[in-house]
Amino acid sequence: MRKIVIDIYGADAGALVVVNGVIxxxxxxxxxxxxxxxxxxxxxxxxxxxxxxxDRYEVVDTDKFITTHDPANCIFGGCDDTSMAMGFxxxxxxxxxxxxxxxxxxxxxxxxxxCRLGLVSGVRFPALGSxxxxxxxxxxxLVDCGSNTDCTASDLxxxxxxxxxxxxxxxxxxxxxxxxxxVGREKExxxxxxxxxxxxxxxxxxxxxxxxxxxxxxxxYADVIVSDGFSGNVLLKCTEAVGKAAMDxxxxxxxxxxxxxxxxxxxxxxxxxxxxxxxxxxxxxKKTVVKMHGCANEDTAVASxxxxxxxxxxxxxxxxxxxxxx
Numbered sequence: 001m002r003k004i005v006i007d008i009y010g011a012d013a014g015a016l017v018v019v020n021g022v023i024x025x026x027x028x029x030x031x032x033x034x035x036x037x038x039x040x041x042x043x044x045x046x047x048x049x050x051x052x053x054x055d056r057y058e059v060v061d062t063d064k065f066i067t068t069h070d071p072a073n074c075i076f077g078g079c080d081d082t083s084m085a086m087g088f089x090x091x092x093x094x095x096x097x098x099x100x101x102x103x104x105x106x107x108x109x110x111x112x113x114x115c116r117l118g119l120v121s122g123v124r125f126p127a128l129g130s131x132x133x134x135x136x137x138x139x140x141x142l143v144d145c146g147s148n149t150d151c152t153a154s155d156l157x158x159x160x161x162x163x164x165x166x167x168x169x170x171x172x173x174x175x176x177x178x179x180x181x182x183v184g185r186e187k188e189x190x191x192x193x194x195x196x197x198x199x200x201x202x203x204x205x206x207x208x209x210x211x212x213x214x215x216x217x218x219x220x221y222a223d224v225i226v227s228d229g230f231s232g233n234v235l236l237k238c239t240e241a242v243g244k245a246a247m248d249x250x251x252x253x254x255x256x257x258x259x260x261x262x263x264x265x266x267x268x269x270x271x272x273x274x275x276x277x278x279x280x281x282x283x284x285x286k287k288t289v290v291k292m293h294g295c296a297n298e299d300t301a302v303a304s305x306x307x308x309x310x311x312x313x314x315x316x317x318x319x320x321x322x323x324x325x326x
Contacts, residue, residue: 001031001032001033002031002032002033002098002099002308002309002312003032003033003034003035003094003096003097003098004032004033004034004035004097004098004099004100004101004305004308005035005037005087005090005091005097005099005100005101006018006022006034006035006036006037006087006100006101006102006301007037007038007065007083007084007087007100007101007102007103007104008036008037008038008039008042008043008083009038009065009066009083009084009102009103009104010065010066010068010084010102010103010104010105010292010294011103011292011294011295011296011297012294012295012296013295013296013297015038015039015042016046017296017297017298017300017301018103018292018296018301019036019038019042019043019046019047020046020298020301021296021297021298021299021300021301021302021305022034022036022057022301022305023046023047023050023052024298024299024301024302025301025302025305025306026052026056026057027050028302030302030305030306030309031309032305032308032309033056033057033058034057034058035057035058035059035060035090035094035097036057036058036059036060037059037060037062037083037084037086037087037090038059038060038061038062038063038065038083039061039062039063040059040061043057043059044059060083060086060087060090062081062082062083062086064079064081064082064083065082065083065084065104066079066082066083066084066085066104066105066108067105068104068105068294070105070108071107072105072107072108072110072111073111074108075088075108075109075111075112075115075116076111076115083102083104084102084104084105084108084109084112085112085116087100087102088100088112088113088116088117089116091117091287091289092116092117092118092286092287097287098287098288098308098312098317099287099288099289099290099308099311099312100287100288100289100290101279101290101292101301101304101305101308102289102290102291102292103291103292103293103294103296103300106146106291109282109289109291110126110147110282113126113282113284113285113289114126114285117285117286117287117289118285118286119284119285119286120284120285120286120317120320120321120324121321121324121325122324122325123158123284123320123324124154124155124158125147125148125155125284126147126282126283126284126285126289127143127144127147127148127155127158127159127162127229127282127283127284128143128144128145128146128147128229128232128280128281128282128283128291129141129142129143129144129145129162129163129166129280129281129282129283130142130143130145130236130280130281131170131171131278131307132217132218132225132236132239133218133239133243134217134218134219134220135218135219135220138171138220139170139171140217140218140220140222140223140224140225141163141166141167141170141171141176141223141224141225142163142224142225142227142232142235142236143159143160143162143163143166143224143225143226143227143232143283144159144227144228144229144232145227145229145232145233145235145236145280146229146232146233146236146280147229147282148228148229149228149229149230149233150228150230151193151228151229152193153193153196153197153199153200154200155228156180156193156197156200156201156226156227156228157197157200157201157204158324159226159227159283160178160180160201160204160206160208160224160226161204161206161323161324162283162284162320163176163178163224163225163226163283164176164178164206164207164224165283165316165319165320165323166224166281166283166316167223167224168314168319169310169311169313169314169315169316169319170281170307170310170311170314170316171223172314173223175207176206176207176223176224177207177209177221177222177223177224178201178206178207178208178209178222178223178224178226179208179209179210179211179212179216179221179222179224179225179226180194180197180198180201180208180210180211180212180226180227181194181211181212181225181226181227181231181232181235182194182211182212182213183213184211184213185210185211185212185213185216186211187210187211189211189213190211193228194211197226198210198211201226209221209222212225214235217235217239218239243268246268247265247268250264250265250268251265278290278300278303278304278306278307279291279292279293279296279300279303279304279307280293281307281311283320284320286317286321287317288308288311288312288316288317290304290307290308292304
């Protein structure tokens with residue numbers, strides 16, 4: 001049974017949704033052991049109310065946490081008693097803990113991954129990887145979706161390697177098609193950064209299919225999209241927004257046929273609802289660190305726990321370490 005460290009703070013709706021998500025995952029029979037970092041009285045009370053024995057989980061007690069308004073560098077020091085810092089300490093020191101899940105401050109989680117946990121040798125800076133929906137009920141791995149907004153060509157080269165491993169582990173694709181985000185498929189299209197990255201990625205031992213453009217994102221043209229964090233974040237949030245807008249259009253057009261509206265919106269919701277897709281994964285730390293959206297709910301926690309287990313089953317961290325050792 002895998003131990004997963006879970007920081008219960010950071011969600012917009014409060015700590016209850018994260019703890020209730022853990023409870024829901026346990027009741028669904030998911031094979032994991034939660035090490036929850038947060039107020040012990042709160043956690044124990046909710047667990048007891050739901051009939052979960054105290055040998056089925058562990059608590060690292062603290063009622064202090066890093067807020068969304070705190071600077072990212074606060075994780076360096078002076079906050080050792082906060083849930084995020086204590087979570088990293090447990091993750092690093094306990095060989096049985098395979099991953100950490102948090103909805104907390106993204107910047108602090110990023111810095112903590114570097115300074116409190118440590119990176120795989122050869123990784124300069126973590127990237128954020130996210131699984132995006134596309135046609136034919138498939139997922140595309142987007143790297144980077146917001147971690148590093150000022151990339152070099154070498155960063156994009158590393159992201160191609162990371163995305164390739166992420167897609168293999170999470171989407172179970174044996175030979176992922178890796179594409180570089182640009183303004184056209186032609187090799188000559190794009191900025192100087194994209195042109196330099198194209199040359200570097202072309203030399204990698206991966207299935208690089210060249211540049212791709214915006215219209216390729218949800219078509220399934222590629223399995224992995226490599227992008228700088230600025231463009232990737234815009235792309236991710238735009239895709240999420242389009243899914244929600246599509247649901248509103250269906251309601252407007254077919255408002256006199258509620259059965260059709262319900263059926264279509266159910267499918268759109270399944271594919272575009274960010275809370276049911278899991279969370280973003282930091283690519284590069286020595287152990288898996290997963291960042292839930294601030295608007296996380298119970299289903300987000302459940303999906304993220306399943307996501308972590310799937311990555312572990314795919315030998316994600318070991319594959320990452322081996323790739324950068326080579």
